[in-house]
Amino acid sequence: DAKTTQPTSMDCAEGRAANLPCNHSTISGNEYVYWYRQIHSQGPQYIIHGLKNNETNEMASLIITEDRKSSTLILPHATLRDTAVYYCIVRVLPDSNYQLIWGAGTKLIIKP
Amino acid sequence: DGGITQSPKYLFRKEGQNVTLSCEQNLNHDAMYWYRQDPGQGLRLIYYSQIVNDFQKGDIAEGYSVSREKKESFPLTVTSAQKNPTAFYLCASRGPPGELFFGEGSRLTVL
Numbered sequence: 001d002a003k004t005t006q007p008t009s010m011d012c013a014e015g016r017a018a019n020l021p022c023n024h025s026t027i028s029g030n031e032y033v034y035w036y037r038q039i040h041s042q043g044p045q046y047i048i049h050g051l052k053n054n055e056t057n058e059m060a061s062l063i064i065t066e067d068r069k070s071s072t073l074i075l076p077h078a079t080l081r082d083t084a085v086y087y088c089i090v091r092v093l094p095d096s097n098y099q100l101i102w103g104a105g106t107k108l109i110i111k112p
Numbered sequence: 113d114g115g116i117t118q119s120p121k122y123l124f125r126k127e128g129q130n131v132t133l134s135c136e137q138n139l140n141h142d143a144m145y146w147y148r149q150d151p152g153q154g155l156r157l158i159y160y161s162q163i164v165n166d167f168q169k170g171d172i173a174e175g176y177s178v179s180r181e182k183k184e185s186f187p188l189t190v191t192s193a194q195k196n197p198t199a200f201y202l203c204a205s206r207g208p209p210g211e212l213f214f215g216e217g218s219r220l221t222v223l
Contacts, residue, residue, distance in 0.1 A: 043202050043217050046213070100155075104153055
């Protein structure tokens with residue numbers, strides 16, 4: 001699976017949109033982009049995933065560039081409860097052994 | 113409610129002791145996973161199981177053992193051979209279309 005690069009930390013004001021970038025320049029054509037988040041001392045939570053089209057669900061939007069080398073997770077109206085570490089992961093579907101590469105993620109701090 | 117239940121949430125162990133972390137799921141998922149997380153770092157795969165009575169080593173299996181006798185259960189034993197066992201341990205199961213469902217984690221501290 002390809003490796004991803006994310007900023008170490010970001011701040012965002014409450015009520016504003018939080019835009020979290022992810023670079024995956026070595027992504028291959030059959031790899032999906034997944035986003036998870038982890039609130040302190042809890043298990044990670046699935047947010048969204050996509051292949052090449054932009055995706056939206058009740059939690060967030062995922063924008064993938066046309067060349068698929070980067071993507072942005074958008075939390076449209078950030079709240080204090082969105083403070084967490086956000087992980088961007090790329091993986092093949094279906095896979096045989098789930099050998100994901102979890103980086104350190106982006107620590108997002110939402111400020112009142 | 114459906115989900116992953118890990119226990120205990122906190123565990124203290126003396127050096128040289130084996131400990132077993134419990135992971136139970138009622139999501140009817142076939143695949144289950146154990147990850148280790150150290151402070152400020154991402155998750156690393158210890159063991160995974162695609163189906164009952166079968167499991168495979170992940171990246172850091174040394175010093176750990178697992179069993180998968182029932183679909184719902186995937187316990188992890190941290191043995192005395194694990195030289196640095198203090199960490200946060202996460203169990204997960206995989207649902208369609210490939211997303212992972214995690215438990216709340218077990219924090220192990222070696223005294």
